[in-house]
Amino acid sequence: MTLSAERRMGDRIARDIYRDPDYLDDPVLVDYLQSIWQPLLGAARDRGDVPPELAERLAWQLMISRDRRVNAFALPGGYLGVNLGLIAVTERPEELASVLAHELSHVSQRHIARMMSREERMAPWMVGAMILAALAAGSNAQAAGAAIAGGTAAAAQSQLNFSRDMEREADRIGFGVLTGAGFDGYGFVSMFERLQQASRHNDDGSFPYLRSHPLTGDRMADMRARLPQGPRQTANAGPVAAAPGGAPGGTDGPLRLDLPSPDVAGGPVLAGASSALHSLMAARARVLSENGPDRMRAWLASGSAAQATPGERYAAALSALRLGQRDQALTLAQNLRNSVSTEGRPAADALMLELLLAPKAAGAPPAPAAQTALLAELRDQSLAGTARASVILGAQAALATGQPERAAARLQTWVAAHSRDALAWQTMSRAQASQGQTLRAIRAEAEARAAQLDYSGAAERFRAAQALPAAQRTDGMELAIVDARRREVEALLRESTRED
Numbered sequence: 001m002t003l004s005a006e007r008r009m010g011d012r013i014a015r016d017i018y019r020d021p022d023y024l025d026d027p028v029l030v031d032y033l034q035s036i037w038q039p040l041l042g043a044a045r046d047r048g049d050v051p052p053e054l055a056e057r058l059a060w061q062l063m064i065s066r067d068r069r070v071n072a073f074a075l076p077g078g079y080l081g082v083n084l085g086l087i088a089v090t091e092r093p094e095e096l097a098s099v100l101a102h103e104l105s106h107v108s109q110r111h112i113a114r115m116m117s118r119e120e121r122m123a124p125w126m127v128g129a130m131i132l133a134a135l136a137a138g139s140n141a142q143a144a145g146a147a148i149a150g151g152t153a154a155a156a157q158s159q160l161n162f163s164r165d166m167e168r169e170a171d172r173i174g175f176g177v178l179t180g181a182g183f184d185g186y187g188f189v190s191m192f193e194r195l196q197q198a199s200r201h202n203d204d205g206s207f208p209y210l211r212s213h214p215l216t217g218d219r220m221a222d223m224r225a226r227l228p229q230g231p232r233q234t235a236n237a238g239p240v241a242a243a244p245g246g247a248p249g250g251t252d253g254p255l256r257l258d259l260p261s262p263d264v265a266g267g268p269v270l271a272g273a274s275s276a277l278h279s280l281m282a283a284r285a286r287v288l289s290e291n292g293p294d295r296m297r298a299w300l301a302s303g304s305a306a307q308a309t310p311g312e313r314y315a316a317a318l319s320a321l322r323l324g325q326r327d328q329a330l331t332l333a334q335n336l337r338n339s340v341s342t343e344g345r346p347a348a349d350a351l352m353l354e355l356l357l358a359p360k361a362a363g364a365p366p367a368p369a370a371q372t373a374l375l376a377e378l379r380d381q382s383l384a385g386t387a388r389a390s391v392i393l394g395a396q397a398a399l400a401t402g403q404p405e406r407a408a409a410r411l412q413t414w415v416a417a418h419s420r421d422a423l424a425w426q427t428m429s430r431a432q433a434s435q436g437q438t439l440r441a442i443r444a445e446a447e448a449r450a451a452q453l454d455y456s457g458a459a460e461r462f463r464a465a466q467a468l469p470a471a472q473r474t475d476g477m478e479l480a481i482v483d484a485r486r487r488e489v490e491a492l493l494r495e496s497t498r499e500d
Contacts, residue, residue: 001113003057010059010077012496015453017081018422022066024084025423026288027389028350032281033062033082034388036097040104043180049108049173058107068289070195072099074106076113084289088282093274094178094187095194101174101181102188109173111166171219175226188223196220276343279311284351287318296323303332310340314351321355329355330371353378353393357400376401383410388421395427404434415447422451438472439465443482446489455493462486 017023041060044050058078067083074080080103090096106112171188179185290296296319302308303316313336320329333355337348356375360367367375379401382394391414398407408431415424425448432441446461465482466473473479 003053006110006113007057007059007077008496010075010079011453013075014059014061014063014077014079017063017065017079018452018454020065024064024066024288026064026284027392027423028347028354029064029084029087029281029284029288030062031387031389032277033064033087033100036093037062037100037104039181039183040097040101040177043182044104044108044177047176047180049105049177054108060107066289072103074103074112078107080104080107084285087285088289089194090191090278090282091194092184092187092190093278094183094185095191096187096278097181097183098174098178098187098191101178101183102170103174104177105170105173106166109166109169111170114166115163168219168222171223172226175223185223185227189220189227192220192223274343276310276341277347279309280314280340280344280347283311283315284318287315287322293323300325300328310336310344310348313339314348317351317355321358324361326355326358326360329358349378349381350389350393353382353397357393357396388414388418388424392423392427395424395431399427399431399434404431407431408435408437419447420451422448425451439468439475439478439482442468443478443485446482446485450485450489455489455496458489459486459493462489 041050045055060078061080063079063081065081065083068085068088069083070085070089071083072081072086080100082100086099087096175185175188178187287296287299299312299315299319300323301316303312303314303319305312308316313332317329317332317336320326320332330352333348333352337345337352340348352374356371356378375397379394379397382390382397383406385391385394391410395407395411398404398410408428411424411428411431415421415428418424425444429441429444429448432438432444442461442465446458446465449455449461450458462482462485466479466486
């Protein structure tokens with residue numbers, strides 16, 4: 001299979017995943033995953049596992065699912081999926097990094113394309129359908145069963161699991177990628193042990209990673225043999241550089257909403273830095289993947305205790321918000337900000353801003369002056385940040401405080417460099433509409449749809465922009481951009497229609 005064909009297949013699968021209700025674009029978690037993913041991808045390039053052509057032509061894009069099951073999966077064309085359940089079950093960043101490195105190696109070694117080459121009778125569209133069916137099994141078993149019904153489909157389904165040889169290859173290469181990026185190689189072993197132990201006591205189908213990635217004794221022994229002899233060097237937990245923030249227990253000093261960014265050149269830092277942030281992100285994943293109120297009430301109770309850990313306090317504040325207890329959520333978030341370490345302070349500040357932006361109950365009194373002042377302070381610091389979560393949250397705060405022009409200006413700079421950020425385009429559309437810029441608002445809607453590979457919807461919105469009354473089409477430059485982008489999207493739509 002050529003790289004072009006593999007990428008086209010991946011795009012088709014990704015387009016359907018974007019439409020799935022379980023698809024989650026959470027800027028905070030995306031930033032954290034990227035802080036782990038980018039060093040791994042850089043190490044794979046440096047090692048020669050990802051040659052320039054592969055790096056350029058595949059997507060290399062992470063996608064998050066709300067699914068509580070502990071799983072991650074590689075798709076054709078360089079797309080990788082991560083379930084919230086996987087993030088939630090890990091205790092250290094190197095454990096999560098080990099799974100990402102393993103899946104990255106499946107992509108870099110083109111295991112899916114190699115398997116398809118062995119099955120020459122299997123049409124690419126059939127493989128795409130089977131992969132989608134496997135992903136759908138978590139939320140709709142009946143739909144997945146219908147998709148894989150029939151002898152031919154069942155045979156194709158059996159080919160979705162990677163062979164043991166490919167799993168060993170992904171282990172071996174993934175271990176080199178993990179350690180090459182500065183992470184502790186023990187993350188592979190501890191993650192394997194954690195998953196195997198958990199599934200042994202609770203084998204209810206919640207650990208599909210074990211089924212699609214069989215953990216034989218040989219594989220675990222191989223990973224142990226690759227570890228250096230002697231005491232573990234816990235200092236290199238990961239190349240995540242801590243962003244500056246306020247001192248623990250106080251509010252002095254500059255507030256930063258930027259999550260730590262990769263610092264490959266600087267080498268690894270102390271384990272406590274990334275581990276402190278990871279505990280908060282794992283707590284976030286646990287709460288966002290949960291729909292039942294009972295567990296959230298339990299997290300709220302444990303996180304309200306005086307001896308609660310930062311992760312428990314984070315989970316409690318977010319649980320309180322989802323339970324409709326906004327005021328209690330704000331109190332818990334402030335307690336977290338006052339007690340969290342410097343490394344976790346940016347994530348705590350981001351949570352506080354998220355809570356301040358949450359809608360209040362009907363009939364609730366106006367926000368106290370202290371909350372209004374804190375919202376303005378966090379808004380300004382966020383708009384000045386460089387992380388994606390900072391940009392999105394800052395723009396949302398600007399909209400909420402009646403400053404759509406600031407939101408539009410910051411987002412315009414962002415989308416100029418990140419044209420496939422659908423959430424940024426959607427927020428941009430709101431900002432432009434608030435200013436009465438209808439043409440630009442509709443164009444931003446179209447760009448958001450194009451970013452998620454919905455070329456039909458994007459073309460429709462571009463045409464809607466061109467059909468506006470003359471009084472709303474006075475911006476000649478914007479009209480020229482709309483016309484050019486409509487033509488590009490329509491060409492992509494025709495191409496995808498032919499392939500389907």
